[in-house]
Amino acid sequence: HVNLKGRDLLELDDYSTEEIQYLLDLAIELKRKQKNGEVYQPLKGKTIGLIFEKSSTRTRVSFEVGAFQLGAHALFLSKNDIQLGRGEIISDTAQVLSRYLDGIMIRTFGHNNVVDLAKYATVPVINGLSDLAHPCQVLADYQTILEHKGKLKGLKLAYIGDGNNMAHSLMIGGAKLGVHVSVASPEGYEPDAEVVKASREIAKETGAQIVVTRSPQEAVKDADVIYTDVWASMGFEEEQKIREAAFKDYQVDEELAKGAKSDYLFMHCLPAHRGEEVSEGVIDGKNSVIFDQAENRLHAQKALMAALMG
Ligand code: CP
Numbered sequence: 365h366v367n368l369k370g371r372d373l374l375e376l377d378d379y380s381t382e383e384i385q386y387l388l389d390l391a392i393e394l395k396r397k398q399k400n401g402e403v404y405q406p407l408k409g410k411t412i413g414l415i416f417e418k419s420s421t422r423t424r425v426s427f428e429v430g431a432f433q434l435g436a437h438a439l440f441l442s443k444n445d446i447q448l449g450r451g452e453i454i455s456d457t458a459q460v461l462s463r464y465l466d467g468i469m470i471r472t473f474g475h476n477n478v479v480d481l482a483k484y485a486t487v488p489v490i491n492g493l494s495d496l497a498h499p500c501q502v503l504a505d506y507q508t509i510l511e512h513k514g515k516l517k518g519l520k521l522a523y524i525g526d527g528n529n530m531a532h533s534l535m536i537g538g539a540k541l542g543v544h545v546s547v548a549s550p551e552g553y554e555p556d557a558e559v560v561k562a563s564r565e566i567a568k569e570t571g572a573q574i575v576v577t578r579s580p581q582e583a584v585k586d587a588d589v590i591y592t593d594v595w596a597s598m599g600f601e602e603e604q605k606i607r608e609a610a611f612k613d614y615q616v617d618e619e620l621a622k623g624a625k626s627d628y629l630f631m632h633c634l635p636a637h638r639g640e641e642v643s644e645g646v647i648d649g650k651n652s653v654i655f656d657q658a659e660n661r662l663h664a665q666k667a668l669m670a671a672l673m674g
């Protein structure tokens with residue numbers, strides 16, 4: 365009874381708990397099919413455009429491969445190679461691309477670009493990362509946690525570091541799914557107050573606790589999952605030195621991880637900087653599931669494309 369045909373995905377708050385759960389279940393089912401060598405091509409003859417204003421390894425490859433496996437064709441559209449990079453407006457771009465394509469993914473800086481694209485496009489628009497949100501990553505992340513822990517509701521996820529797009533989408537997704545999320549950030553790098561407010565509002569429905577603190581130790585206490593991300597996201601590279609100083613007490617290392625449950629999962633969206641936000645021992649240790657997360661980008665986005673464009 366869940367039907368997502370024609371919908372956009374700008375952030376996970378666009379979707380109900382039931383719709384997110386449906387996508388996670390479908391992702392697990394499509395993963396099983398692919399591992400068994402079953403061909404499943406509900407998007408035969410369809411096309412998706414992938415607009416990139418920033419670099420990407422996982423998002424680009426998983427969308428291109430995922431589209432191919434579903435029978436669709438993906439077009440890589442680097443912003444600088446299309447007229448958008450020379451000032452053609454988003455609304456014209458959206459309307460033109462909608463005449464050719466069955467779906468559009470966009471990775472951009474300003475979240476308003478994603479919103480505008482969705483407003484003017486007549487085909488589904490998927491946010492492949494903006495400065496505000498990274499919902500595709502978080503779908504794959506909650507799929508990964510579900511696979512490893514067998515459930516989501518009632519688990520505790522600690523996010524240590526920059527209150528960025530990853531922190532935001534993990535909070536919104538956690539609130540929707542009943543996962544308690546504690547974010548520990550240094551002063552000046554807290555998650556967006558509006559997103560915290562929205563997450564807490566959503567969490568009332570599911571019983572999730574959304575906590576924002578300065579203390580990594582407090583956030584990590586009895587956590588089932590420890591998550592971190594780079595200190596300087598794409599677009600903030602020139603702040604690297606200032607951020608290294610601000611975040612020096614926020615590295616996820618063996619000492620900090622002792623506060624979590626002994627079977628905690630270590631997670632990172634990647635790319636990572638060993639020795640900065642995470643120690644080598646933790647990211648390459650036995651609790652780390654970083655490559656499961658990366659793999660699940662493929663399965664989660666296949667579920668998304670099949671549901672929205674099928
Ligand atoms: N995690 C993620 O989105 O990776 P890419 O930047 O390589 O796409």
Ligand code: NVA
Pocket residue numbers: 493528529530593594596597598633634635
């Ligand atoms: N917060 C990071 C995530 C990269 C996948 C960035 O925006 O660069």
